Amino acid sequence: MRAALISAPFLWLLALVAAPSLLLGWIAFGSAAEGVPPVAPPLAWQAGAPVWQGSLESFALLLEDPHYAGALLRSLLVAAGTAGLALLLGYPMAYAVAEARPRWRLPLLALVLAPVWTGLMPRLGAWIGLLRDEGWINGVLLRAGLIEAPLTLLFSDVALFAGMLHSYLPYAVLPLAIALARRDRGLEAAAADLGAAPGRVFLSVTLPLSLPAVAAAFLLVFIPAAGEFVIPELLGPPGDPLLGRVIWAEFFQSRDWPLAAALALVLLAVLALPIRAYQRLGRG
Amino acid sequence: MTLRRALCLGLLFGALLAGRTAAAQPVLNVYNWADYIDPYVVQRFQAETGIRVRYDVYDSLETLEGKLSSGRSGYDLIVPTSEPTFARLVRAGALRPLDQARIPNWGNLDPALMARVATVDPGNRFGAIYLWGTVGLGVRADAVRQILPGARFDQLDLLLRPENAAKLARCGLAVMDSATDVLPSVLRWLGKAPDSTAPADLRAAEQALLAVRPQLRAIPGSGALLDMLARGEICVALTYSGDVIQAAARAREAGRGVEIAYAAPESGAHLWFDLLAIPADAPNPEAAEAFINFLLRPEVMAAITGHVRYPNAVPAARPLVPAAVREDPSVYPSAESLARAFVPGTLSPAEDRARSRLWSRFKAGR
Incomplete structure (x- = not known):
C-alpha cells in the first residue's frame, strides 16, 4: 500500500513528463520524410540489427538560422512582460483578498478565477470585438472626439498583452493570495510596535516574506506564457514570431516534425532553468 | 454480485452488443x-x-x-x-x-x-x-474606387506595388496565410515560373512580399479572411475565389453598403x-x-x-x-482565362520547407 502511494507520483511523472520528452527526442533526432507519420526514425532495424540513421540537422538549423533564436528571445520577453504585469496587477488584488474577512475570501477568489470558467475562445472573441477598428473602444473615442481616425489596437502588442494578462492573471493571484492570507501577522504588529510606519512595515516585513510566493506566481505565469500560441495568433501582430507559433508552423505547415520537436526540447530546457533557480531560492 | 452472475451478465451484454453491430447501419x-x-x-x-x-x-x-x-x-x-x-x-x-x-x-x-x-x-x-477554383483578389470595390479611381482589380499590382499598397493600407490589406497558395501567384506576377525553386527567384518573391509587408493589416487563415472581408474590414485580399464570392454574398445580405468583387489575375491565375x-x-x-x-x-x-x-x-x-x-x-472563369491559368508543379520536401521558412520570415517582417 505504502509503496503504491509513493510510486504514484513517479508513475505520473513517467507517463506525462519522461515518456513525452523521450518521444520528442526520438523525433528530433530523426529526419523529415514523406510518409505516415512524416518522419524517419533515428534507429531502424535492418537485417535484425539496429542501424543508426539519425541526424543532428534539426539542432544545427536552430543554431544556423537566426529566425529561431529571435523567436525564443521574443517569446521569453513576452512571457516575462506578461508575468511582470500580472504581478503588478495581481499583488494588490491578492493583498485585498487576504485582508478581506475570512468569509469573503472564497467568493473574492472565485471572482478572480471567473474569467477562466468562460473559456478561452469567447474571451478572445470579446477582445476582438472591443479592439477592432469598428470596435467599441474606437467607437467611444471617436464619438467623444478624442481621436480622428480609429487607433490600430487589434493585431498589436496592446491586444496581445491584454489577452495574455486576462488569461494568466488568475495564476498569479492564487498563490499570492494564499501566501498572504497565511502570513504571520504578529511580525507586522511587532514592526508597528517598534515604530515603523505602515509603508515601512509593508516594504520591510510583508513584501520580503511574500517573495517565495511572488517567485512562484511569476513562474506560474511565465512558463505557460512562453509557449502560448493561440492568443498571439488571434490578437497579436501578424506574423509575430513567438516560439509557440513557430513550432506550430514547423509541425503543420512545413511538416518538419524533427525541427518542431527540437524546438520544443529547447523551450523545455530553457524553462527548466528558472525552475532550478526557484528551487535554489527555496533552499537558500 | 457473485462472480458467476457477473460473468453471465457480461456474456449476455457482449452478445447483445455483437448482435447490435451486425445489424447496425x-x-x-x-x-x-x-x-x-x-x-x-x-x-x-x-x-x-x-x-x-x-x-x-x-x-x-x-x-x-x-x-x-x-x-x-x-x-x-x-x-x-x-x-x-x-x-x-x-x-x-x-x-x-x-x-x-x-x-x-x-x-x-x-x-x-x-x-x-x-x-x-x-x-x-x-x-x-x-x-x-482560382487564387485572386477579393476587393471591397466601393472603397477602393474612391481611393484609387480607375484601378484594375484583375492585376496583382493593386496589392503588390508599394505605391498602391501605401494608399490602400488605411483601408485594410491582407494576404491569406498559405505559402503554397500565395507564392506561385507572386512568382508569376514577377514574371518567373510559379513553381521555381531558383534561390534568386525566391529571394525576389520574398523581397516583393516584404516591400508591402508593413502595409498588411493581417495574414489570417483563409476562413478568418473570409469573415474579415464580409465585415468590410479588409479592402484588398489575396485569397481563394469561392471564399471571396461567399464573402460578397454575406456582405450583400448584411446590407451595410459593403460591395465585394472577385478578380483573378488577368495574366494567369493559380488554378x-x-x-x-x-x-x-x-x-x-x-x-x-x-x-x-x-x-x-x-x-x-x-x-x-x-x-x-x-x-x-x-x-x-x-x-x-x-x-x-x-x-x-x-x-x-472564361475559356480564355482558363487557358492562361496555371497549375504549379510539385516541390520536393526540402524545397517545400525552404518556401515555408521564407513564408515565416515574411510573416515576421524581416
Missing part, C-alpha cells in the same frame, strides 16, 4: 472543408442508401494533414487540395486507389480538367475532382482542385465510393455549386446550376 465518415457542401445533398444520400453520414469539417489543409499524418484517422472520405496535400498523400501511399467500376458516374467528369490533375496523380487513380479521395486505411471504402458516385450526378453537383459558388468538374451539371451563379465569370 453502415456509417460513412466524411472529412471535408467547412462551408463546402449543400447540407440537403447529405440528407438525400442518407435517405437513398441507408448509409449514415458522420460529417466533420476542417478549415485548413494543415489541419487535415495533421490528422492524417499520425495514421488511422478513421475517415472514409477526405477532400484534399491537389497541390500540395493530395500530391503528397499520393506519393506517401496514404490513399487507396478508387475502384472506378463502383463509380459509374466517373464518366461525367470533364477529361480536360482531370488531365490537369493527372500531373500529380498519373492515370487519375486516387482522386476525382470535387470542386475547383487549384479539391479531390475526393479515400485514405488507405479507411474503415468503409465501399460507402465512400458510393458517396463519390452520388456526388458526381449532374443534379447533385449543380446543387452543390449553386450553394457554395465554386465550379465543379461535371460539364452536364452546368446547365442545372442557378443562372445567377452559372453566368458569374468569377465562379466559372
Whole structure:
C-alpha cells in the first residue's frame, strides 16, 4: 500500500513528463520524410540489427538560422512582460483578498478565477470585438472626439498583452493570495510596535516574506506564457514570431516534425532553468 | 454480485452488443472543408442508401494533414487540395486507389480538367475532382474606387506595388496565410515560373512580399479572411475565389453598403482542385465510393455549386446550376482565362520547407 502511494507520483511523472520528452527526442533526432507519420526514425532495424540513421540537422538549423533564436528571445520577453504585469496587477488584488474577512475570501477568489470558467475562445472573441477598428473602444473615442481616425489596437502588442494578462492573471493571484492570507501577522504588529510606519512595515516585513510566493506566481505565469500560441495568433501582430507559433508552423505547415520537436526540447530546457533557480531560492 | 452472475451478465451484454453491430447501419465518415457542401445533398444520400453520414469539417489543409499524418484517422472520405496535400498523400501511399467500376458516374467528369490533375496523380487513380477554383483578389470595390479611381482589380499590382499598397493600407490589406497558395501567384506576377525553386527567384518573391509587408493589416487563415472581408474590414485580399464570392454574398445580405468583387489575375491565375479521395486505411471504402458516385450526378453537383459558388468538374451539371451563379465569370472563369491559368508543379520536401521558412520570415517582417 505504502509503496503504491509513493510510486504514484513517479508513475505520473513517467507517463506525462519522461515518456513525452523521450518521444520528442526520438523525433528530433530523426529526419523529415514523406510518409505516415512524416518522419524517419533515428534507429531502424535492418537485417535484425539496429542501424543508426539519425541526424543532428534539426539542432544545427536552430543554431544556423537566426529566425529561431529571435523567436525564443521574443517569446521569453513576452512571457516575462506578461508575468511582470500580472504581478503588478495581481499583488494588490491578492493583498485585498487576504485582508478581506475570512468569509469573503472564497467568493473574492472565485471572482478572480471567473474569467477562466468562460473559456478561452469567447474571451478572445470579446477582445476582438472591443479592439477592432469598428470596435467599441474606437467607437467611444471617436464619438467623444478624442481621436480622428480609429487607433490600430487589434493585431498589436496592446491586444496581445491584454489577452495574455486576462488569461494568466488568475495564476498569479492564487498563490499570492494564499501566501498572504497565511502570513504571520504578529511580525507586522511587532514592526508597528517598534515604530515603523505602515509603508515601512509593508516594504520591510510583508513584501520580503511574500517573495517565495511572488517567485512562484511569476513562474506560474511565465512558463505557460512562453509557449502560448493561440492568443498571439488571434490578437497579436501578424506574423509575430513567438516560439509557440513557430513550432506550430514547423509541425503543420512545413511538416518538419524533427525541427518542431527540437524546438520544443529547447523551450523545455530553457524553462527548466528558472525552475532550478526557484528551487535554489527555496533552499537558500 | 457473485462472480458467476457477473460473468453471465457480461456474456449476455457482449452478445447483445455483437448482435447490435451486425445489424447496425453502415456509417460513412466524411472529412471535408467547412462551408463546402449543400447540407440537403447529405440528407438525400442518407435517405437513398441507408448509409449514415458522420460529417466533420476542417478549415485548413494543415489541419487535415495533421490528422492524417499520425495514421488511422478513421475517415472514409477526405477532400484534399491537389497541390500540395493530395500530391503528397499520393506519393506517401496514404490513399487507396478508387475502384472506378463502383463509380459509374466517373464518366461525367470533364477529361480536360482531370488531365490537369493527372500531373500529380498519373492515370487519375486516387482522386476525382470535387470542386475547383482560382487564387485572386477579393476587393471591397466601393472603397477602393474612391481611393484609387480607375484601378484594375484583375492585376496583382493593386496589392503588390508599394505605391498602391501605401494608399490602400488605411483601408485594410491582407494576404491569406498559405505559402503554397500565395507564392506561385507572386512568382508569376514577377514574371518567373510559379513553381521555381531558383534561390534568386525566391529571394525576389520574398523581397516583393516584404516591400508591402508593413502595409498588411493581417495574414489570417483563409476562413478568418473570409469573415474579415464580409465585415468590410479588409479592402484588398489575396485569397481563394469561392471564399471571396461567399464573402460578397454575406456582405450583400448584411446590407451595410459593403460591395465585394472577385478578380483573378488577368495574366494567369493559380488554378487549384479539391479531390475526393479515400485514405488507405479507411474503415468503409465501399460507402465512400458510393458517396463519390452520388456526388458526381449532374443534379447533385449543380446543387452543390449553386450553394457554395465554386465550379465543379461535371460539364452536364452546368446547365442545372442557378443562372445567377452559372453566368458569374468569377465562379466559372472564361475559356480564355482558363487557358492562361496555371497549375504549379510539385516541390520536393526540402524545397517545400525552404518556401515555408521564407513564408515565416515574411510573416515576421524581416
